[in-house]
Amino acid sequence: MKSPEPNRYFWQGNEACVEGAITAGCRFFAGYPITPASEIAEHMSKRLPRIGGIAIQMEDEMASIGAIIGASWAGAKAMTATSGPGFSLMQEFIGYAFMTETPCVIVDVQRAGPSTGQATKCAQGDVMQSRWGTHGDYSAIVLSPNSVQEMFTLTVRAFNLAEKYRTPVILLSDETITHMREQITVPPPDSVKTTNRKKPRAEETAFFGSEEIPPMPTVGQGFNIAVTGSTHDEYGIRFTADSNVHRKLVERLNNKIRNHTEEISDVESYNAEDCRIGIVSYGCTSRAVYEAVEKAEAEGIKTGYIRLKTIWPFPEKIVGKLAEKADKIIVPELNLRQIYYEVERTAKGLAKVIPLNKIGGGELITPEELLAKILQEAEEND
Amino acid sequence: MTETFSIQNHLRDLRLPFCPGCGIFTVMDAFLRAVHELGYEDLSKFVFCSGIGCSSWICSPYFKADSIHTPHGRSIPVATGIKLFHLDRDVVIFGGDGDIVGIGLSHFIHAARRNLDALVIMVNNMVYGMTGGQVAPTTPFNMKTTTTPYGSFEQPLDAARLAATAGACYSARWTTAHPKELRESIKKAIKMKGFRFIEVVSQCPTAYGRRAGFKNVSEMLKWFKENATPIQQAETMSKTELEERIVVGKFVERRRPTIVENIYAMIKEAQTDER
Numbered sequence: 001m002k003s004p005e006p007n008r009y010f011w012q013g014n015e016a017c018v019e020g021a022i023t024a025g026c027r028f029f030a031g032y033p034i035t036p037a038s039e040i041a042e043h044m045s046k047r048l049p050r051i052g053g054i055a056i057q058m059e060d061e062m063a064s065i066g067a068i069i070g071a072s073w074a075g076a077k078a079m080t081a082t083s084g085p086g087f088s089l090m091q092e093f094i095g096y097a098f099m100t101e102t103p104c105v106i107v108d109v110q111r112a113g114p115s116t117g118q119a120t121k122c123a124q125g126d127v128m129q130s131r132w133g134t135h136g137d138y139s140a141i142v143l144s145p146n147s148v149q150e151m152f153t154l155t156v157r158a159f160n161l162a163e164k165y166r167t168p169v170i171l172l173s174d175e176t177i178t179h180m181r182e183q184i185t186v187p188p189p190d191s192v193k194t195t196n197r198k199k200p201r202a203e204e205t206a207f208f209g210s211e212e213i214p215p216m217p218t219v220g221q222g223f224n225i226a227v228t229g230s231t232h233d234e235y236g237i238r239f240t241a242d243s244n245v246h247r248k249l250v251e252r253l254n255n256k257i258r259n260h261t262e263e264i265s266d267v268e269s270y271n272a273e274d275c276r277i278g279i280v281s282y283g284c285t286s287r288a289v290y291e292a293v294e295k296a297e298a299e300g301i302k303t304g305y306i307r308l309k310t311i312w313p314f315p316e317k318i319v320g321k322l323a324e325k326a327d328k329i330i331v332p333e334l335n336l337r338q339i340y341y342e343v344e345r346t347a348k349g350l351a352k353v354i355p356l357n358k359i360g361g362g363e364l365i366t367p368e369e370l371l372a373k374i375l376q377e378a379e380e381n382d
Numbered sequence: 383m384t385e386t387f388s389i390q391n392h393l394r395d396l397r398l399p400f401c402p403g404c405g406i407f408t409v410m411d412a413f414l415r416a417v418h419e420l421g422y423e424d425l426s427k428f429v430f431c432s433g434i435g436c437s438s439w440i441c442s443p444y445f446k447a448d449s450i451h452t453p454h455g456r457s458i459p460v461a462t463g464i465k466l467f468h469l470d471r472d473v474v475i476f477g478g479d480g481d482i483v484g485i486g487l488s489h490f491i492h493a494a495r496r497n498l499d500a501l502v503i504m505v506n507n508m509v510y511g512m513t514g515g516q517v518a519p520t521t522p523f524n525m526k527t528t529t530t531p532y533g534s535f536e537q538p539l540d541a542a543r544l545a546a547t548a549g550a551c552y553s554a555r556w557t558t559a560h561p562k563e564l565r566e567s568i569k570k571a572i573k574m575k576g577f578r579f580i581e582v583v584s585q586c587p588t589a590y591g592r593r594a595g596f597k598n599v600s601e602m603l604k605w606f607k608e609n610a611t612p613i614q615q616a617e618t619m620s621k622t623e624l625e626e627r628i629v630v631g632k633f634v635e636r637r638r639p640t641i642v643e644n645i646y647a648m649i650k651e652a653q654t655d656e657r
Contacts, residue, residue, distance in 0.1 A: 028467055049652035054466050054645065059492040063459035066452065066489075070431075070463025073450060078463070096453050219429045219448040219464060220471040226443035228451035237396065237443050238451070 003051065006188040013151040013178035014039035014081075017107060017171070018047060020155030021079050023192050026105070027053035028076035030067035032060055032086060035119045036175040037109040040081035061086035065093040068104045072097075073227060075218040077159055081107035084126055085116060087133070094168055095134030096229040098253060101208065101216065103162035103169075103197055105155070110174040110283075112360065121362030122175035124283055124334040130170050131312045137250050139257040141264055142170045142312040144282040148182045154309065160195035161264060165256055166213050172311060174334070175362060176284035209234025209249065212256050257313055265315035271304030272318075277374050278326035278351065280319060280343050282308040284364060285332045291367035296374045303374060311339065316346045323347035328377050332356040332365045387418045392425055393444050400436065403599035405558040405584025409505050410440050412561055412582075413474075416568035429471045431461040433486060435478035436512050436586075437505035455486030458493045461500050469642060472572070473499065479506040479520040483541045487519070490541075494548035494577045496641045501571050501578040504541060507586035515589030522626070526593055542581045546634035551576030553633040557583040559606035560630065567632070576640040583628055 004019060011019075017040055021029075029048060031041035045055040054071075058064040061082050068078035082090060087108040097104055110126045112118035130142045141161050145154040155171055162169040200207065200215035200223065207214050207225060214234070217223040226236035231246045239245040257264070270293065272278065277296065281289050286307045296303040306322055308315065323329060323343075329351045331340040337355050344353040356373050358365050385391075392414045400406045417425065425447035432438035434454035442451035448471075452460045457475045465473045475482075482490055482504045493500065509527060510516040517527040517534050520541065524533040542555040552571050556564040564582060571578040585591055585602040596602045606628060613631035616624060 028463065030463065049649045050655070052649060052653070054649070056462075056466065056645070058459065058462070059488055062456060063462070063489055063492070066456045066459025067463035067466075069452075070450070070460035070465075071467040072463070073460075074464045074468035076463075076467045092453050093456065218468070219450070220468050222426060223448070224446055225448045226451070227449070228442060229453055230451065237394075 004186050006186050008183055008185050010181055011148055011184050012039060012181050013145075013148045013173065014109070015043050016148045016151035016184050017081070017155045017173070017178065018043040019186060020152035021105070021159065022047060022051065023152075023189055024156040024159035024194055025077040025196070026079050026159060027051070028068060028071035028078040029053070029055040029080065030058050030064040030071070030078070031080050032058055032064050032082065034083045034086045036111055036179055037081045037083045037107065039178070040107060061089040062093060065090045065097075065104075065106065069093060069097055069102050072102045072104050073219050077103070077163070079105040079107065081109065083109045083111045084113040087126060087129065091133040095136060095138060097168035098134065098138055099229045100227050101166040101214070101253070103166050103216070105158045105162055105169050105171060107171045107173060109178045110172065112362065118361065120175070121360070122284055122334060122364065123359060123362070124174055124285065124338070125359070126172065127311060127335065127338040130172050137254060139254045140170060140312045141165065141167060141257060142172050142310065144172050144308055144311050145177055146283055146286045146307065147177065148180065148184045150309070151177060152184060152186070156192055156194070157266075160193070163195045163197045164213070165260070166197060166216055167257065172283070174284045176364065206234040208232055208236050209252065212252065261313040261315065262317065264310055264313060265318060266309040267315055267318055268307040268309060269305065269318070271302065272306055272322045273325055274302065275304030275325060276302045276327050277378055278322045278329040279303070279305040279370070280308065280322070280329055280331050280339065281305065282311055282339065285334055288332065288365050288367045288370050292370035292374060295367070295371050296378070299375065301374060301378045308339070314342050314346065319343055319346045320348070323351040326351045328352045328354055330354045330356055330370070330373055330377065332370055334358055334365070387415055389414055392417070392446055394446055396444060398444060399439060401588045403585065403587040404436070405507060405582070405586070406437055406440055406505060408558040408561055409437070409503065409564070409582050409584065412565045413503065413568055416565045416572065419565070420569055420572060427472055429464055429468070429473050430476065431457045431464065431473060432476045433457040433481040435481045435510075437476055437478040438481060440476040440505070441474070455481050455484065455489065457481070458486060458489035458498070458500070458502070462493065462498055465499050465642065466645065472501070475500055475502045477502070477504055478511070479504060479508065479541065480510050480518050483539055483544070484519045491544070491548045494545050494550045494579070497549055497551065497576045497638060499576060499640045499642045502580070503568070504579070504581045505584045506541065506581050507584045507590055508538070509586055509590040511586040511589040515593060542579065542633045545577070545579035549577065549638070550579050550634060551638060552578040552635050554579070555581040555583065555628070555630050555633065557606040557610055557628060557630060558585060559603040560610065563630070576638065
């Protein structure tokens with residue numbers, strides 16, 4: 001299967017994800033079949049060998065993410081893709097990738113959980129897991145696409161952020177966005193900005209500290225790298241009892257993400273500075289917002305929205321500003337309240353935060369339902 | 383062999399954390415001597431991978447080499463990613479019995495099945511030593527451990543035989559009482575391709591030996607020596623006769639296409655595909 005020429009295509013989200021990854025430089029994929037992410041593994045298996053890359057189906061999700069971490073240390077840009085149950089199994093290694101500063105991309109195509117749940121049905125229940133799923137003090141970068149086009153562009157961005165910050169990046173998609181087909185424009189590859197990890201100079205030895213984001217060598221280059229998920233000093237040497245070594249390492253790992261929240265944050269916003277009713281949404285749910293807002297405005301209600309293209313680190317300042325302007329913020333989600341709590345925390349009581357939730361059967365929140373909520377809340381305001 | 387062997391040449395300047403009398407010293411020595419005797423001046427030809435447990439510390443971070451110390455049981459998947467993308471280095475995995483054939487058993491079987499180009503050296507001390515002596519999948523029947531205080535009620539796993547059955551190109555078992563045989567076995571395995579497995583039955587005087595009634599390390603080594611039965615002889619013995627015996631020797635040695643050979647042949651073919 002040949003590389004697609006720059007052009008417009010009618011693609012499925014999972015297909016766009018694969019092409020985005022390849023454009024970003026991904027040359028190693030390991031995965032395990034799971035609905036609704038299997039098409040990513042299938043498409044990778046067709047595409048990567050053609051360009052000299054490797055796609056392998058491992059024995060489980062732990063092995064899949066383990067293999068991409070190994071490939072990353074061997075110099076590859078590497079990715080795996082899964083859904084909720086597999087994402088749960090990967091949490092151990094996500095913490096390991098964070099602790100060892102291993103760039104890699106993990107795609108979680110959300111389906112209805114907990115447990116096996118409704119395997120083929122859309123949901124947004126993994127939002128908090130994507131932030132807090134692994135144990136210990138951890139900070140995550142999580143992106144949320146809402147179109148087939150963004151399955152391409154945000155996959156590219158996921159790789160770029162992983163390489164820049166030397167950390168695992170999660171592309172948190174959902175069944176609707178990955179299984180639907182819509183028009184996508186594939187840009188010429190050389191017009192796409194790609195980032196590569198910083199390489200060490202020959203005499204460098206501190207691959208785990210001294211700088212905020214240290215350079216990353218590849219195995220087999222003579223650096224004698226010591227990589228460990230145990231607490232380690234800047235040379236990778238294990239220190240399991242020293243409190244200062246742990247503090248220094250884990251605080252740096254968290255700060256290198258937290259201190260760059262504004263740079264990592266990416267939102268789409270409309271009328272956020274001038275609205276009575278604001279909406280904070282992400283992923284499939286955000287697709288109902290456009291029509292609902294348009295109709296609410298036609299009814300004379302000043303409505304605006306913020307759509308989170310990066311969910312974590314949470315763009316507190318941006319959502320905080322919306323809370324200063326809006327009287328009420330509606331948070332529609334296909335779960336039983338997850339980002340709602342984050343918006344409520346960030347609003348600091350300046351705006352009333354209202355949840356709008358739905359689960360089961362992959363039923364989306366419709367523009368009509370959202371509009372009804374906007375009208376109801378606007379009326380109560382008067 | 384130009385220089386005389388010195389273990390220090392291959393180790394970082396760090397204090398080793400192992401208990402006095404631990405079998406790990408024998409394994410470390412056997413591996414580094416084997417490398418030396420094969421003519422390698424340093425460890426730059428290798429990439430080491432290990433999981434969690436005392437024997438996973440053999441290479442990480444003590445060897446002057448690239449070493450990747452993974453989560454518990456996950457050294458083989460990480461090694462798979464390294465080897466498939468970085469073909470020109472030999473991947474060697476160190477791990478304990480709990481790490482390799484307890485929590486990591488599925489990866490072990492699949493790596494043997496797909497004939498991953500890697501050498502796995504498993505130090506089998508028959509117990510979870512680092513955590514204080516709990517029962518392992520390799521603990522002999524009826525042995526008292528901290529989680530089987532009335533004796534283990536399970537049969538132990540025969541890892542060397544399992545590797546051979548699952549598809550390994552080389553599988554052998556020795557004990558720390560057989561340092562010379564172990565070293566020769568490591569030398570042979572390093573020179574071979576595909577999935578290679580060496581199990582080393584080893585003493586943990588701290589968490590196993592004293593509970594099993596051994597007064598000291600030499601008593602344990604004596605037990606290994608006296609109970610070791612060469613595989614050729616074992617094949618003529620009954621199951622009952624083999625109880626309590628440690629079958630040593632080579633379980634399999636063969637050549638079959640490795641995953642690296644197969645995957646790169648597939649890639650070459652895919653690149654000429656005109657679809």
